[in-house]
Structures are given as structure tokens and as C-alpha cells.
Amino acid sequence: MKKKIDLKTLFILLTFAVIGGFVFAFSGIYDIAARFPHQKQVRLLLLATKRRSVEFQARNLKVPELNTEELIKRGLILYQMNCLACHGAPGIRKSRIGIGLNPNPPPLEKAVVQWKTREIAWMISNGIKMAGMPAFGIGKESQELWALTAFVVRMNTISPSEYQQMIASLRGEQKDVQWQSSSNGWGRLKAANKEKGKKLLTYYGCTSCHTISSIPGPQAQVGPPLDAWKHRHYLAGKLINTPDNLVKWIMDPESVQPGTAMPDLKISEEEALDIAKYLYDF
């Protein structure tokens, strides 16, 4: 008896919900303006839907070797023609088309950190509904999707000046451009001492300018916070955040960024490697 009433109530509630939904949709009360961001709950739901959908749909895609000069070079040409307008490139603005879009076309520098390579390829090929992302799996680009994917993957380690060099190289104005991605010095950290690095960060007074939450200090905001440093993409606003670059920056900041507020503390290479190992939590 009781069960019957529950079902009836449920049915009535559902009917009201459906009618309410239609009234809401047709009333015009929902503001579809791209200029105003979605409410946070909606944004999070959409992001989660996208992530799960792409992960699931791309699960069986097989990725070939992409770190080749030929693919990356061709990928850059395709990127310039098809992606730059909305996504921008290292140090290069997106065109007017990509500004004011909602959802914002994300910068692709960290795409390969946030997505698997096969998922990037899937998104390029299939596009994303209601997001402004076109499907490049149709038309002439569909023959060269791996080249585009190869370049987006490589973009993770291209600095603004390297990007310019690559463009100059395509025009035949520059030689000796490194197309393939390299090791970036991660191997150099193997022999370094993390605990010593932590002590050096206090010894050299790094925490009197930078906040590093795992080290007690004044929570200073003179320089940028160094928490979660390994997730940061750039160093000094222009170099890719790699062990090679970080060690160079710690040892001689002026050579990297003339006029910087970061002082040269005469830190040796060995000490800089220890500090780097601690910051990267390697």
C-alpha cells in the first residue's frame, strides 16, 4: 500500500519537473550571454563531463611515435593555420576570434600534462560539442592529425623565443632549430640531495622573498610563491620550467632576465641542483 503512494508522488513530482524544465527553457530567463561565466557548479559539471567523455571515447586509440622532426615541423605549419586563432601560442596572443569565447579555448602549452596523447588526438579529430572546438577529422587536415598532435605535445617544452625561432626556421631565416624535445636535464637531479636542498633554501634566505609552504618562513610575497613548483610551466616568465633552466636561473638570474629583482647569491651548481631537486619534489 505504502509503496503505491510513493510511486504516485514520484510520478507527479517528475511531471512537474519536466513541465518546470520546459517553462524555464522557453521563458528566456536563462542568460546565454558568453560574456558572463557559468556558475561554478555548472562549470564543474561541464568540465567533469568533458573529461570523462574524452577519456572514455579515446580509450582504444593507438598513438604512433610522434617525437620526430618531420611530424613536429609539419604540425607547426598546421597549428599556425588552424589553432593559433583561438588557442594562441607561447607568447603569442590568440586572435580576436578566440577572445570572449565561452568556454575559453584553453592555452595548449600544458595540454599534454592534463590529457593523454591519445585524448588530445581524439579532441583534434572529433571536436567538442557546444565548446567551439571544430572537428578536424573532416576535410584535408584529417590526413595529418598526427602531425598536429605531435606539435601540441611538443609545445609543452617550447618557450616563446624558441617558438619564434621555429617560425623563422620555416621561413628559411634560421638554422639549427631543435625540433624534437630533449631530456631537459632531469637526469642531472638523480645524484642531488633533496634534504640538503631544503636546508639551502633556508640558508640562502629564499623564503624571505618566496612562500614555500613546506618550509617555515614569513610567507613573504616579494617573489612569486614556489608551492607546487613542479606544476609551474614557465620560469622567469619566459623559459620553460626544466631542471637545466632552473639551475641556470638560481646560479645567475641576471643572465636569464636582465633587471630582475632576484639577486645573484653565488650559489654553486651542486647546491643549485640540490635546491632544484627539493623544489621539484623529484
Added chain:
Amino acid sequence: MLLFTSCQFHSSDDLILENNYTKEKKGKILVAAYACASCHEIKDVSDNPGMIGPPLRDWKRRKYIAGKLNNNKKNLVQWIMHPQQLRPETAMPDLGVLEKEAEEISAYLYSQ
């Protein structure tokens, strides 16, 4: 439930004309529209902070902009409008932000 939370009761005309929104509120909308938060961690705007640029939390306490300019409103407005002039080679692009918009964005950054 979803339908109700997604309801936004503001008029689009309000922002085009001068309106009664505070500078900070306009700045927050611009931070989202210019996608500042897709590179920088910014309070209440970034859902998925990219960490491509430095985090901007606690911005009012930060001493320098771009590692060399004093962090004040005048310099921040200039930096938002012309990063490539102030720091050639910087990864931060010139997005064509108007001066008025840059002032509103800086108002939001200092308020967060």
C-alpha cells in the same frame, strides 16, 4: 536543481552601459572573459588552474610585477595592457585589453 543554479539574473545591457556594478565585479567578469584564469590561479575564477603563469593569489601583498616593476595599480594596468613591451620575450600575450578594462581587472586582483 541544475536549472536553478544556472540561472543568472543580470541584464546584458548593464555591462555595455555604465552601470551600478562595482569595479571589482566588472573586473571579475573580465578576468573570466579574457581567460586570465586559464593560465593564472585567481580566486573564485579558476576551476582548473593551468599554472602556466604564476599564481595570483594574495596578489595585493606581492612586491613585484614581472620580476622587476613595483606592484602598484599604475604598473599593473600597464602590464595587463602591454606585457610584450615591458618584458620582451615574456610568455604573457598582449590581449588588446582597454585601459578601462585593465583598471577593472586590477581592481579585482587587488581585492581578492
